[in-house]
Amino acid sequence: MPRSRAKSPSPSSTLQRDAEMLNAAVSDLVRIYQFRDRDKICCYDISVTQCYALEALVEQGPCRSQTLAETLRLDKSTTTRVVDALVRKGYVKRSPDPVDARAVSLQVTASGRALYDRINAELIAQQVDLLRDLEPDVRAGATEILRRLAKAAQARFMSGVSVGSCAVVCGANADQGKSSS
Incomplete structure (x- = not known):
């Protein structure tokens, strides 16, 4: 009696299944890290968004508010509120921009850098x-895949x-906003 051959999944169904599994894994990882970040960072009296702003300023150096907003993918008014809070707490300062005296440059203060270093060291210790x-090759592979x-x-x-469908809905809303103004 001939054996029936099991059908192997089509490449597209395998890709779909892999995408579903990746989506679930990334969702779990992001959720865990969001809670970890909130719990770890907020104990330093700054929000996660403020910490991201501090990190961006440490990594890219002094910049204008618009550049920071683009880096953080925030609108300008939200970025201004984030920066205002960091300035009040003494972690960021505003200075005249060296290229355009009418503009303002944002930069991390010494206490802001110390706070960032302390938070970052704790987060890295958790990664350790x-x-x-x-195994070292698994660690390197995981990092490469995430990158x-x-x-x-x-x-x-x-x-x-x-x-x-958000792209369709958001696009339609944007078009309606343009025609009504």
């Missing part, structure tokens, strides 16, 4: 604990690709 039991996924997601975001 997570990676401790993994590639982040780069691909960034490229899609920057090209204006949105999620699902």
